[in-house]
Structure formats: C-alpha cells, structure tokens
Amino acid sequence: MRTLTGEQIEIGMVLPELSISITPTLVVSTAIATMDFTPVHHDVEIARAQGSQDIFLNILTTMGLVERYVTDWAGPEAVIRRINVKLGVPAYAGDLLAFTGAVIARDGDEFTVEVRGKVSLGAHASGSVVLSFPS
C-alpha cells in the first residue's frame, strides 16, 4: 500500500466510491469491537420495539468507516487530524452504505476531504475529514 503525497493532491480530486453492505454481522461485530452494547445495535426485537426498522450501525462505527474510507484512498502514512460528521438517517441492517468524497480545501499541509455516506433512506453521515500527507 502506498501513500499519496501532498503534490499528488489537487482540489476537486474525487475519491473512489466505497459501498459497504450493512449486514447484521457488520452491525453486531462493529458494535462489539467499539464496546457499544446498546441493544439497538444487536437485538432486532428491541430495536423494532423502539420504532426502528432493524438494528443499525452505532456512531463509533460510522466514524470508523469514514476514517477507513479516507485512509483507503490516502494510504497508510496519511495522518488523520479531524473527522467532523453530521449524522442523518440510520444505517439499518440490510441496507447499503455508499461513500463518496472529494478534496475541497488545502490549508498548509492539511487537506480537507468532504465525505458523504448515503443509505437508501438518505444521508447517513456527511462531513469532512482533515488529513496531512508525509512530505
């Protein structure tokens, strides 16, 4: 895996799309890996009783997947400085989470990537990731 360098990045550069199947296994395994045992992330009956259509991704996982989306593109040596996410509709088990992104700004050695994560109900997460590259 190679890492991009600051010189290779241009404003407007588009990240390759990443679609992730939100399987029940993904919802449950990420909830447990993030130490989040809230029942709506693993117990479908409780989730439905609370008005959700199914179990859904927890926020710590949304943050993790946004990070993964950007580092998949940027490469391992890129340094993530900030992740700001506006949370939208839930990412329910059975849905598809599709990430798109583009480089929108540069400030010194820091680049800002705008990221959108969409599910069938609409925007699940939209926001920005600030990262820097090795020189």
Next chain:
Amino acid sequence: MTDLHEMARRQMAMGELRGLPAADPVNEPMIRHWLDAMGDQNPLYLDKGVAPPAMAQVWTMGGVRRDVRDRSPVDDMLAELNAQGYTGVVATNCEQTYHRYARLGDVLTPATRFSGLTGPKTTALGEGYFATWNVIWYDQFDEPVAEMLFRVLKFRPRVKERRVPYPLKPAVNRDTQFFWDGVKLGELRIQSCADCGELRHPPGPICPACRSANRGHIVARGEGTVYSYVVHHNPPVPGRETPFVVAVVELPEGVRIVGNIVDCPVDAVGIGMTVRATFRAMDDELILPMWTPQES
C-alpha cells in the same frame, strides 16, 4: 419546573469533570478486532503500534455490565430533559480532533464538560433542545490525545395515534397472499390460470376449467356493477356500525367479488348500480377493498 437554560448554565459552570481511566490500556487485540470488524486493511496501526484515531472513544466505553461512566455534567441535564418530556434522543453531530495517534500502552482518561443547550426548536421529529458536550481524552501524562464535540437533539416525541386494531382479519394464505399484496398497493388482483388464462375468484389452488395448478393474476380495472346485495342490520358485527351493505359485484373482467358498498346511503344501493373499487384502511395495518358509487 426547573428552568432548562438556568440548569444548562449551572452544568456549564461545573467545567470539565474527569471520568474513570480506561479499563484496558491501548492494546493490540482490541485494535485488531476493530480493524477486522471495520474491514480496515490499513497496515499502519499494527505495524507501528498505534491505534486508529477513530477508536478514541472506544477505550473508555463501559462494558456489558460494567458502567464505568461517572456522573458527568451531561447526565443530569439529559435526565432533566427526560423529566420534562423531551424523551426522544437522536445524535446530530460528532466532531473529533486527534492531537496524536494513541500508542500501545497508553491509558486514556476522559474528561467531560457540558458546553451548550439551545432551544426549544421545532424539528421534523418534534419540539426539542440541542444539547452539546465536549470530551477530552488525556493520556497517563495528562496530555490530551483526542477530543470530541458531541451534540444530540432531545425531543418531545409526537404522539402517534394508533388506531384500534380492526377485529376481523382476512385469512391470508398461499392461495390468497397475492390478492392482499395487491390491496396494499391499491390493486384489485384477480387470479388467473397460467395455462388456460381462465380467471377465478375467490382464489384457489386449481383451475376449475383445466385443472392446472399454475397460477398468475391480472389487475382488474376496479369497476363493476352490483349483481346482488344485502343490507346487514343484525346481529352486531365487531368493528362495524350497522346497517351496512354487503354486495356481490360483477366485474367486466368476468368474475364476481364480495365487498361492502360505502359512501352511499343503504337505500340508494340497487342491483345494476355501477361501482368502483376503493381501498379503505381499517386500522394501521389492514386495508380492505370496498366499493363506492361510480361518479358519472
């Protein structure tokens, strides 16, 4: 009643409150499990012995039975919002800043401060307040490693009126499922023989014309004429008001179907009357096809 903004000022004035240190230091197994679950193949973390920055919050999460969270200035605020009827909660913003990547062996301790309450505001979910707090994770040398701004909307859930369930449910089985699936879509479906094309209603397993068990259906135009009818006065029927009309409606497609005639005085119903299908919600789940006078 407690003034929410007054309370918010008090909670903000409390400043930063430290929680308990993480149960485990930053460690390889938890990082590996996290990467595996996320499908993150970035080799950096395990190669260099650092944690993915988005794991910041993971280290100080409570366990299944072990609630390590101390009472923070946030809990009392949320409890008061609950007490005042703002029981719904939905997270709206999560903003994390990473000062450095946590390294294996680091022991993180969270510190939380309440940082703002705005509202009441009208939102799509109902009237609510936005509550914001900040968490800073400090390492064993008291240096900040990561911080987070977290905002939730606490809202008063709109009371959703649930209709009393209609007591009489149709028997839905493999022969009739297609009919009720159609009703939900506003379609009046009539079973057809997939071999000879003969239509039949009510649905059944075998074509009476050619004895084929292959079935299909057509969607009727939803028009018909009253072939026969009765006005039901007695006995009482659960979930219905008497009198009501039960009619046999003849469809131009060639079959007859039983249904109620609605939106029409009972003494105005007559044989030969032209009617059209209408789909009526009997409760939150059941829709029944009925008939209403054809406007002409």
